[in-house]
Amino acid sequence: MSQDLFERAAQRFDPPVGAWEGLGRRRDRKRRNQRIASAVLALIIAVVAIGGLFSSFRRGVHHEPASPTITPSNVSDLKLVWSANLDSPASVVTNNYLHVAWPFPPTVSDGVVYVETDTTLYAFDATCSAGGATCEPLWVADTGTGFSSPPTVADGVVYVTRVGRLHAFAADCGTSGVTCTSSWTADTGRAYGSPVVADGIVYDYDAVDGTVYAFKVKCATGGATCKPLWTAPTTPTTRQPPLAVARVGYFLPAVSGGIVYAVAKADDRIDRLYAFDAGTGKRLWLAETPHPHGKSIDSGNTPVVAGGLVFVDFGDTLYGFLASCQTDGGMCDPAWTWSFPGSSPGSHAMSPVVAGGVVYLKSFSSETAGQMYAFPVNCGTGGVTCNPTWTAADDGWGGVVAGGDLVISTSNSAQVLDAYPASCATGGSTCEPAWRATTPTGAPSAVIANGVVFVGTDGGVSRIGGRLYAFPAFCGTNGGECQPAWTSSKSGGWMSPPAVDGSMLFTTTGDGKLYAFGLGGAQRGLSSSQRHDAATFYIVAAILVGALLLIRGRRRAITALGSDGKAR
Amino acid sequence: MDAPVRAVPESAAAERAAMAEDQRTFEEFFRGEYDRLFRALCLVTGSRPEAEEIMQDSFLKVWERWERVALMEDPKGFLYRVAMNAFRSRYRSTARALRRTVTLTRADDAFGAVEDRDVVIHALRTLIPQQRAAVVLTSLLDYSSEEAGRMLGMKAATVRALTTRARASMRQTMEDPR
Numbered sequence: 001m002s003q004d005l006f007e008r009a010a011q012r013f014d015p016p017v018g019a020w021e022g023l024g025r026r027r028d029r030k031r032r033n034q035r036i037a038s039a040v041l042a043l044i045i046a047v048v049a050i051g052g053l054f055s056s057f058r059r060g061v062h063h064e065p066a067s068p069t070i071t072p073s074n075v076s077d078l079k080l081v082w083s084a085n086l087d088s089p090a091s092v093v094t095n096n097y098l099h100v101a102w103p104f105p106p107t108v109s110d111g112v113v114y115v116e117t118d119t120t121l122y123a124f125d126a127t128c129s130a131g132g133a134t135c136e137p138l139w140v141a142d143t144g145t146g147f148s149s150p151p152t153v154a155d156g157v158v159y160v161t162r163v164g165r166l167h168a169f170a171a172d173c174g175t176s177g178v179t180c181t182s183s184w185t186a187d188t189g190r191a192y193g194s195p196v197v198a199d200g201i202v203y204d205y206d207a208v209d210g211t212v213y214a215f216k217v218k219c220a221t222g223g224a225t226c227k228p229l230w231t232a233p234t235t236p237t238t239r240q241p242p243l244a245v246a247r248v249g250y251f252l253p254a255v256s257g258g259i260v261y262a263v264a265k266a267d268d269r270i271d272r273l274y275a276f277d278a279g280t281g282k283r284l285w286l287a288e289t290p291h292p293h294g295k296s297i298d299s300g301n302t303p304v305v306a307g308g309l310v311f312v313d314f315g316d317t318l319y320g321f322l323a324s325c326q327t328d329g330g331m332c333d334p335a336w337t338w339s340f341p342g343s344s345p346g347s348h349a350m351s352p353v354v355a356g357g358v359v360y361l362k363s364f365s366s367e368t369a370g371q372m373y374a375f376p377v378n379c380g381t382g383g384v385t386c387n388p389t390w391t392a393a394d395d396g397w398g399g400v401v402a403g404g405d406l407v408i409s410t411s412n413s414a415q416v417l418d419a420y421p422a423s424c425a426t427g428g429s430t431c432e433p434a435w436r437a438t439t440p441t442g443a444p445s446a447v448i449a450n451g452v453v454f455v456g457t458d459g460g461v462s463r464i465g466g467r468l469y470a471f472p473a474f475c476g477t478n479g480g481e482c483q484p485a486w487t488s489s490k491s492g493g494w495m496s497p498p499a500v501d502g503s504m505l506f507t508t509t510g511d512g513k514l515y516a517f518g519l520g521g522a523q524r525g526l527s528s529s530q531r532h533d534a535a536t537f538y539i540v541a542a543i544l545v546g547a548l549l550l551i552r553g554r555r556r557a558i559t560a561l562g563s564d565g566k567a568r
Numbered sequence: 569m570d571a572p573v574r575a576v577p578e579s580a581a582a583e584r585a586a587m588a589e590d591q592r593t594f595e596e597f598f599r600g601e602y603d604r605l606f607r608a609l610c611l612v613t614g615s616r617p618e619a620e621e622i623m624q625d626s627f628l629k630v631w632e633r634w635e636r637v638a639l640m641e642d643p644k645g646f647l648y649r650v651a652m653n654a655f656r657s658r659y660r661s662t663a664r665a666l667r668r669t670v671t672l673t674r675a676d677d678a679f680g681a682v683e684d685r686d687v688v689i690h691a692l693r694t695l696i697p698q699q700r701a702a703v704v705l706t707s708l709l710d711y712s713s714e715e716a717g718r719m720l721g722m723k724a725a726t727v728r729a730l731t732t733r734a735r736a737s738m739r740q741t742m743e744d745p746r
Contacts, residue, residue, distance in 0.1 A: 006708035009688035010607035016620050019602050020595065026624050027631065 038549050049542040052534070069502050072451050072472035074519055075486045081504070081518040082129035083490070084137065088117040089510045103456075103496040103508045105447070109153035112138065112171060113499075113506050115514055116148040116160050121169070123158070124514065126504060135516075139174035141182065143167050146192075154197035157183070157217060164190045166204050166215070166226075184220035186228065188213045198255040201229060201278065205262050207251035207301070210236035212262050212274070214281060230281030234264040234274050256305035257323055259284060263301045263312055271314040273303060273321065275332070285326035287334065289314050306354035307377040309335060313352055316340045318361050320379065320386075336380040338373070338388065355402030356422055358389070362400045362409060372400060372409050374424070374431075390425035392418070392433070403448030406434075406473050410446045410455060415439050417446065417455060419475065419482070435476035437484065439469055448473060449500035452485070456495035456507055466495040468507055468517070490515050594634045598627055601644060605651060608709055611692055612655060612701045622658065626651040648709065652701065652719040659697050691738035699734035702727045707735075 016022070068074060089103060107114045113124040121141040128135040146163035153159075158169045166186045173180040189206035196203045197217065204213045212232045219226040254261040255278055264272045273287040304311045309320045317339040325332035340363060353360045359375045372392040379386035398410035402422065409418045417437040424431035443455035451473045459466035468488035475482035488495070493510030504518040602623060609619035629650050630637050637643050692700055698720070705716040706727065713724040713731070720727065 003707055003710065005688050006611070006704065009686045009692070010604075010611055010708060012686055012689065013607045013610040013616065013619075015603035015606045019606075019620075019624070020598060023598065023624055023627055023631070027628055030628065 042546065042549055045542060045545050049538045052538045068519055069450050070452055070500060070505065070519065072474075072485060075452050075470045075472075077519050078470070078486050078488075078505070078517045079519075080132050080489055080515060082131075082133050082135045082516045084122070084124055084135045084514040086115060086117050086122065086508070086512045086514055087120055089493070089508075089512050103494055103510050104150045105496045105499040106506045106508055106514060107151045107153055108499045108501040108506060110156075110171065112153075113514070113516070114151040114153060114158055115508055116143070116151050116162075117512070118148055119143075119145050121151060121158070121160055121167075122514075123171070124516075126501065126506070126516065130518070136177050138176070139178050139180045141167070141169055141173075141180045143182075149192060149194040152195045152197055152202075154202075155217065157197075159195040159197065159202055161188060161191050161193060161195055161204055163192070164188050164206065166191070166195060166202070166213070168202070168217075181223050183222070184224050184226045186213070186215055186219075186226040193252045196253050196255050198278065199258075203253050203255060203260055203278075205251055205253040207234075207262075207264065208237055210234040210264055210266075212253060212260060212276060212281070214260070214278070232260075232274070232276045232281040232283060234262050235266040235270075235272055237264070237266055252302040254303040254305055254310070256310075259323060261303040261305065261310050263303060265301065265314075271312075273310070273312050273319075273332075275310070275323070275325070283329040285328075285330060285332040287319070287321055287325075287332045289317065289319065302351045304352050304354050304359075306359075307357065309377060311352045311354065311359055313350070313361060318352060318359070318373075318375070320359070320377075322381075333383050335382070336384050336386040338375060338379075338386045340371075350399055353400045353402055355407075356405075358402070358422060360400045360402060360407060362398065372407075372420075374407070374422075387428050389427075390429055390431040392420060392424070392431045398443075399445045401446045401448055404451070404473060406448060406453075408446045408448060408453055409433075410443050415442050415457075417443060417453070417471070417482075419453070419471075419473070421477075433479050435478075435480055435482040437469075437471050437475070437482040441466065443469070445497045447497045447500060452500075454498050454500065454505065456497045458494040459491070459510070464493065465491045466493055466509065467491045468495055468498055468505075488515070488517065590634050590638065593638055594631055597630075597634075597638075597643060601647060602627065605647065608648075608704055609651060609655070611689070611704045611708065612697070613658075614693065614697075614700070618658065622651055622654045625654050645715070648705075648711075649719045652705070653721070655697075655701060656721060687742045688738070691741040694737055694741050695734050698722075699730045699737070702730035703734040703738070706731050 070078065108126060111126045113126050115122045115124075119142070121143050122137045123139045124135055124137050143160055143162040144165065149161060151158050151160045153171060156171045158171050160167050160169075164187065166188045167182040168184050169180055169182050173183075186204075188204040189211055190208040191204045191206040191213065193205060193207075200217050202215050202217050204215075205211075206213070210233055212234065214229045214231070215226050216229050219229070251263060258278045260276045260278045260281075262274045262276070264274065266272070269290060271289050275284045275286070276282065277284055301312075305323060308323050310323050311318065311320050313319075317337055319334045320336045321332055322335050338361075350362055354377060357377050359377055359379075361373045361375070363371045363373075373388040374390050375386055375388050392409065401408045401410070405422045407420045407422055407424075409420070411417070415438060417439065418433040419435050419437075420431050421434050439455065439457050441457045441460040443457045446453055446455045448454075453471045453473055455469050455471075457466045457469065467490070468486075469484040470486040471482050472485055488507075490513075492513050492515075495510075496508045498505035498507045498517075504516055506514065506516050508514050605626070606619055606623045609622050610616055613619050613622065626647060630643070630647050637646055640646055692703075695703070701720055702716060705711045705719060706713060711719070713727040717724040717727045
């Protein structure tokens with residue numbers, strides 16, 4: 001079978017007419033389709049890149065949940081990740097009775113750390129550095145001069161009260177250290193404590209002149225002065241110098257279940273608890289208790305609401321009132337009470353602490369200093385005298401914190417931390433601590449977070465060398481000495497108990513510093529530099545892909561000339 | 569065909585001139601090869617539209633790479649290799665489609681139009697596509713078994729076996745046409 005036979009057979013097929021032109025048309029169709037595909041691909045890449053960028057920056061602002069939280073197993077890995085210099089000691093409150101001043105922990109919200117000093121409100125990026133750098137604030141605000149209180153942050157607004165003036169700032173009001181002006185301000189008489197925000201209303205309490213103020217959270221813009229939504233009178237105080245009164249008791253209102261509670265301790269030796277409708281300011285009820293010794297102003301003056309009851313300590317007596325006691329403004333009798341044994345002119349206690357259905361009260365009076373008492377929230381009705389479930393003979397003045405199944409009693413004088421199980425004992429018997437820890441200097445308050453107990457020490461009388469200490473919450477059961485799992489590398493004056501936020505903790509010091517400690521490589525969200533790197537990555541990736549597409553298009557153009565030799 | 573020499577462009581104008589030169593040399597190449605490729609593909613595929621489709625696809629691919637293909641020792645060989653790849657690809661996808669199809673139909677049959685006039689075409693129709701491709705490449709286009717094997721993605725021995733069986737089958741058909 002020769003080649004000629006195949007040649008002859010092949011010759012029987014006539015080639016198509018206009019094949020060259022047909023090829024040109026096919027090439028044009030293909031190029032058009034490739035252009036469309038390239039455009040679609042570029043669009044997808046652009047969307048992904050923009051989405052990635054947006055996501056990066058959004059993470060920076062809102063801080064997605066992170067990586068490992070601080071637990072007893074990793075607390076020893078905490079390292080200083082950044083610090084900042086403040087213009088004065090941060091958030092110092094003075095207590096007349098103890099004659100000391102202690103720093104508050106900063107307020108952390110949405111990845112921003114807020115600190116108010118005696119002259120300035122600061123906002124720092126919580127992840128501004130991972131390498132121990134000294135950070136500059138995102139923004140600052142001049143809020144006047146006077147002793148400060150911790151800022152309150154709610155729904156993207158930062159509220160501070162400074163010497164009778166309430167300021168509201170947008171939480172995202174600036175970056176790069178700009179000085180922000182307030183969204184609105186309001187006159188709140190001689191209110192000094194932190195504002196309280198609930199259900200779209202911000203409340204401030206002037207315990208000196210005896211007025212509760214309520215403002216809508218969006219009551220004004222552009223720095224305007226706001227009119228209150230309502231005001232409600234309590235009882236003015238003239239018994240001590242007004243400023244001292246405000247500073248001593250640190251009167252804060254409490255808001256719960258649509259009711260605002262405020263304590264007034266007037267010069268008539270009658271302690272009062274007011275309950276107002278949170279929306280209208282109408283008085284719902286009033287409780288009055290005479291205090292013959294006239295010293296109750298030094299007690300904790302912030303009501304605590306739990307389990308349908310509101311608790312206050314009026315000098316030598318703990319009271320529990322039903323929140324729904326009255327609605328017509330009338331007098332309310334307590335559901336149950338308890339008085340310190342052998343009440344005397346020197347009996348005082350911190351505000352009660354409620355956790356897990358138990359009310360804890362710790363005395364700092366001269367006679368009963370360090371005594372701690374635990375009561376069930378629903379201890380009784382009809383004004384009965386309640387007996388404590390258990391008591392503990394503690395070591396000195398300090399505070400109580402409760403978390404999980406643990407109650408920590410702190411001390412600023414005895415330098416001993418006592419940890420009790422919440423269900424320590426029954427029948428009013430004396431409870432022994434599960435473990436104890438000794439700190440080099442006093443540790444008046446603590447924080448319990450994720451099974452770790454953090455304390456900041458006061459640096460002793462000289463107020464030098466205060467540090468943060470971390471103890472595992474379950475450090476023993478037989479009253480043994482617990483060694484710290486971590487001690488901060490930095491010291492400085494009196495260190496506040498930390499604000500714990502995921503894998504980071506923040507503390508302020510009496511010598512004007514703010515420290516941020518974090519787990520190595522486990523920051524929340526992205527730091528500024530990481531966000532910058534992410535942005536660079538996405539931009540470079542987009543440029544590279546764009547360049548590749550251009551090169552491909554160019555190559556096609558080179559090989560895709562029309563029959564006239566010109567590019568189509 | 570001698571490989572055209574392509575100067576490196578030194579400017580946009582020079583590049584444009586080079587592009588025009590590429591265009592011209594490709595058109596020459598196309599006009600010199602398209603009828604023979606088309607006819608060979610008609611014999612291989614047995615379908616005129618399919619042959620035209622494969623031919624245009626193949627020339628388009630060569631055109632897109634012409635600046636490199638033009639420098640090859642045998643651009644024509646590259647063209648046929650591309651064409652045979654396209655044929656194999658189409659044959660595989662067609663075979664898959666046929667396996668999924670209940671009724672088998674043949675659209676346009678180039679052989680049907682001319683079979684009565686040529687016994688070779690009549691005989692080719694009896695072959696399977698691989699045999700047709702092998703015998704056309706070796707007998708019509710005069711490629712060696714090795715070259716045909718590379719084009720068809722098979723061993724030279726397989727090409728030789730296919731060709732032998734194809735020739736035997738064709739011979740039998742031509743001796744005993746029914």
